[in-house]
Amino acid sequence: MTTGMNLPDETAKVRVVSAAVDAVMVEFAAVISPRVNRQVHALANWLEQQHSEVILELVPAYRTLMVYYNIALASEAAVRQIIEKGIEQLTADTGQSADKRSVIPVEVCYDPQVALDMDAVTELTGCSIEDIIRLHTEPEYLVYALGFAPGFAYMGDVPERLRIPRLDTPRQKVPARSVAIANQQTAIYPRQSPGGWRIIGRVRELPQLQPGDQVKFVSISLAEFNRGQS
Amino acid sequence: MTDILQIQQPGLLATLQDFGRYGYLAQGITTGGPVDEHAFLWANRLLGNHYNAAQIEITVGGFSALMKARTQLVITGAWVEIRLNGKAQPNWQVLAVNAGDRLEVNPAKQGLRAYLAVTGGFKAPLVKGSVATVQRDGLGGLQGTGKPLAAGDTVAGIALKGDQEFLPRRPQSRFITMPGKSSLQLEVVAVAQADQFSAAAREQFSRQHFEMTTAQDRMGARLKAAKPISWEGPQLISEPLPVGAIQIPPDGQPIIMLNDRQTLGGYPKIGVLSWRSRSLLAQAVAGTQLQFKWMDLLDAQRQQRSAYCFFNVLTSR
Numbered sequence: 001m002t003t004g005m006n007l008p009d010e011t012a013k014v015r016v017v018s019a020a021v022d023a024v025m026v027e028f029a030a031v032i033s034p035r036v037n038r039q040v041h042a043l044a045n046w047l048e049q050q051h052s053e054v055i056l057e058l059v060p061a062y063r064t065l066m067v068y069y070n071i072a073l074a075s076e077a078a079v080r081q082i083i084e085k086g087i088e089q090l091t092a093d094t095g096q097s098a099d100k101r102s103v104i105p106v107e108v109c110y111d112p113q114v115a116l117d118m119d120a121v122t123e124l125t126g127c128s129i130e131d132i133i134r135l136h137t138e139p140e141y142l143v144y145a146l147g148f149a150p151g152f153a154y155m156g157d158v159p160e161r162l163r164i165p166r167l168d169t170p171r172q173k174v175p176a177r178s179v180a181i182a183n184q185q186t187a188i189y190p191r192q193s194p195g196g197w198r199i200i201g202r203v204r205e206l207p208q209l210q211p212g213d214q215v216k217f218v219s220i221s222l223a224e225f226n227r228g229q230s
Numbered sequence: 231m232t233d234i235l236q237i238q239q240p241g242l243l244a245t246l247q248d249f250g251r252y253g254y255l256a257q258g259i260t261t262g263g264p265v266d267e268h269a270f271l272w273a274n275r276l277l278g279n280h281y282n283a284a285q286i287e288i289t290v291g292g293f294s295a296l297m298k299a300r301t302q303l304v305i306t307g308a309w310v311e312i313r314l315n316g317k318a319q320p321n322w323q324v325l326a327v328n329a330g331d332r333l334e335v336n337p338a339k340q341g342l343r344a345y346l347a348v349t350g351g352f353k354a355p356l357v358k359g360s361v362a363t364v365q366r367d368g369l370g371g372l373q374g375t376g377k378p379l380a381a382g383d384t385v386a387g388i389a390l391k392g393d394q395e396f397l398p399r400r401p402q403s404r405f406i407t408m409p410g411k412s413s414l415q416l417e418v419v420a421v422a423q424a425d426q427f428s429a430a431a432r433e434q435f436s437r438q439h440f441e442m443t444t445a446q447d448r449m450g451a452r453l454k455a456a457k458p459i460s461w462e463g464p465q466l467i468s469e470p471l472p473v474g475a476i477q478i479p480p481d482g483q484p485i486i487m488l489n490d491r492q493t494l495g496g497y498p499k500i501g502v503l504s505w506r507s508r509s510l511l512a513q514a515v516a517g518t519q520l521q522f523k524w525m526d527l528l529d530a531q532r533q534q535r536s537a538y539c540f541f542n543v544l545t546s547r
Contacts, residue, residue, distance in 0.1 A: 018421040020472035020502050021530045025422070032467055044256075056544075059255040059470040061494055066255075066470035071531060072538040072545045146258045147468070147494030150367050154468060154494070165465060166496065168480040172445075182496065183465055193366055194449070196479070196496075 014087050016080055022071040026083060028063045032156045032184050036063045037144050039090060041211070046086045054079060060211075061145045062154065103140050103214045106188075106207050108179050109225035110136075114202035116178070117167075121198055124164045132200060133219050135159045141186060143213040151190040153209040158184050170196035177203045179217070204229070233298040234348055234387035235333070237379050241292030244379040245448075246352060246371050248284040249543070251360035255470065255493045262362030262370060263489050265448060266343050268407075268509035269307035271541040273347035276304050276324050276399045281543045283351025284361045286379065288344040291337035300328045301390045302349045304399075308341030308513055309408065323400040340408060341513035350388030364490050366449065407510065413439075414514055417504035417525035418476065424501050426463045427478075435459050435500055436522050440484065444516040448490040451511065453520060458482020461498050471495040474503035486511060505534035 019025035026043060028036045044060045047067065054074035059066040069079040110133045112118040121132060141155035148154075158181055166182045171194060174180070178189045180197035188203055189195060201217075204225055209215065237244070247270070250263025264270035264287055274283050286293075291310045304324045305312055312319040313334040319325055327333065335344060354361040355374045363371035363378060371377050372385065379385070400406075424432070438455050445452040459482045471477075475487045477497040486503065487495070488511075503511060504525050514520065538544055 018419075018527055019470070020421060020474065021419060021505060021527070021534050023472055025469065030467065057253055057255055059493065061469045062467045064467075064469040066472070068255075068472075070544050071535050072543060076527075076531065145468075145494065146256070147470070148258060148492040149260075150258045150369075152258050152492075165480070170479065185468065191366070191368070193492075 016083055018076065019066060020068075023066055023068045024076060024079060024083065026065040026067065026087070030063060032062050032144065034142055037142075040065050042090055043083075043086050046089055047082070050082065050086075052082055055082070059147075061147060062156075103216050104207060104209070105216055105218050107204050107220045107224075108137075108201040108217045109204070109220050109222055110201040111222035111225070113222060114175075114178075114225070115200045116175075117180075117198040118200055121162075121164065121181075121200055125161060127161060132162065135162045136181070136186070136200065137217045137219050139216075141215045141217075143209050143211050143215065145211055146209075148187075148195075149190060149193055151206070151208070152187060153211075153213070153215075155186050155215055156184045158186050164198060166196040167198065170194050174199065175202070177206055179203060231353055231386045232389040233384050234301060234352065235295040235297050235299075235385055237381055237383045237385070238294040238296060238332075239292060239381055240379045241288060241290060241335070243289040244293055245287050245363035245365075246284055246354055246361050246379065246385070247287045247363060248351075248361050249282040250489065251358055251362045251364070251370065254358055258493050259358065259367055259369065260364055260490050260493055261473065262360070262364040262367075262448075264343075264345060265489050266307050266345065266509045266512035268506065268537070269343070269512075270345050270347075271537075271543065272322070272401055272405070273304050273306040273345045274351070275541055276306075276322075276401070277302060277347055277349050279347065279349065279351050281541050283347065284354065285345045285347040285352065286385070288335050288346060289342060291335050291344065293335040293346075295333045297327045297331040297333060298329055298384065299387075299389060300326075301387070302326055302394075302396060303333075303346060305335060305344050305346050307344040308338035310338045310341075310344045311336035320400070322406050324396075324398050326396045342515050343512050348387050349390055349394070353386045353388070366490055412517075413519040413521070414510055415521050415523055416507040416511060417530065418501040418507070418522045419504060419525050419527050419530045420501050421527065422475065422499035422502065423463065423466070424499070426498065427500055428460070428462060431459050431461070432500070436524060440520045440522075442514045442516050442518040442520060446516070448488055450488050450491055451486045451514070453484045453486065455483065459484065459500065463498060466496050466498055468494045468496040471499075472502060474508045475499045476501050476503070488512075504530045505537055
């Protein structure tokens with residue numbers, strides 16, 4: 001594709017909404033897709049390169065970009081103008097740039113002893129534990145964003161049959177290294193923290209992941225998991 | 231650098247906080263900083279400090295320390311009982327102290343978080359540009375590992391200049407909000423998903439009283455009401471989460487995000503607290519009755535802008 005073209009269809013839906021007293025959110029198409037996610041990062045990069053005095057912090061996520069601005073120096077209207085200019089600059093090739101990285105294997109123990117929500121997940125999905133393991137280890141997941149806590153990588157997409165909602169009331173303490181799912185998303189909790197995702201396993205070792213990485217989960221037994229813990 | 235004080239008792243929770251760790255949200259690193267920014271900024275202002283000078287955030291009270299140097303200090307925020315060598319001292323007023331003095335901050339009669347500031351601020355190694363203690367991230371504080379202050383810790387700062395004059399400064403009383411009343415009215419701005427909640431849900435949200443629960447810490451505060459707030463929209467794709475955001479989880483009981491919040495979240499947000507109301511909420515103990523009042527975004531922006539200009543926050547680099 002040539003640069004300078006109009007935006008692909010999805011970017012026609014770009015919205016800029018007020019997100020806090022001193023921040024606005026740029027919302028791209030409401031889907032989890034690598035194409036949309038690359039548009040988020042392209043806009044973040046463009047804004048970064050403006051070295052604007054009034055933009056304090058950019059926070060990219062799946063399909064949103066939060067822009068915090070200096071409320072002592074600028075109005076929201078002024079910041080929106082800079083962002084609108086950036087959206088215009090986005091070119092059609094942002095979805096095309098090949099960024100194929102090697103796949104990082106991550107070992108997961110899916111034994112119910114560490115998979116705290118496995119019973120509920122079998123009930124909600126109607127799948128056996130074996131099915132759940134097969135489904136969860138099947139895809140190559142894309143790391144869409146880091147957030148929630150240092151090093152917490154949001155990955156997708158989880159196969160349709162495994163897509164279940166978050167807990168109605170979040171857990172106060174999710175054990176460190178828990179592997180969890182929520183709708184299309186999967187992640188590993190790096191440290192003990194509160195959390196509302198359903199826990200289906202635990203990793204032996206925490207991988208260091210960056211946005212754009214590709215991850216494949218590999219099932220290991222409880223015995224293998226425990227060997228790694230000694 | 232000189233030793234300023236040694237902690238004898240930290241109380242329930244005492245942490246070193248500057249204005250916060252900014253610039254790392256994209257890596258999942260939260261901001262930290264004072265939950266009651268209003269009280270924190272007043273403490274620095276009364277001492278002539280930079281707005282970002284580090285202070286000790288004392289939760290509830292039960293804090294005591296031995297002064298190791300002559301300096302000036304002030305305690306703002308919660309209405310704690312302050313004693314210097316056993317003698318009662320005023321809140322929100324600059325005090326002169328000497329090496330060997332014993333400072334006690336006894337449990338708050340009203341409010342939850344008190345701010346202890348000294349001339350020049352406390353000093354600790356910067357971790358990603360800040361000393362702000364964030365336990366859940368394991369960053370900041372005296373050793374840089376996110377640990378709260380403990381008995382025996384010595385906190386350093388700047389030696390007071392010999393000729394520094396002492397003025398027992400305090401804000402005009404209209405600026406001091408007596409915290410922790412049994413009921414609070416909080417200003418909410420309709421941002422994020424606010425317009426996607428039903429009119430009935432928004433009405434419900436601003437009409438009924440909520441109660442602050444014991445499920446609160448520096449990360450967030452859970453509220454409880456008779457009637458849960460319903461969300462009929464789709465589940466959200468996780469997105470960046472600002473301080474003061476009011477999330478509505480599926481059980482319909484709001485969670486207000488505070489300084490140590492997670493950087494992204496997936497629950498819909500019915501609004502965000504105004505800057506002033508965030509500081510009011512910081513002082514709300516469990517059982518406090520809360521009521522929300524909608525505030526226009528432009529008014530909320532004016533409020534925060536004038537506060538930041540008054541306290542010289544971000545007005546210069």
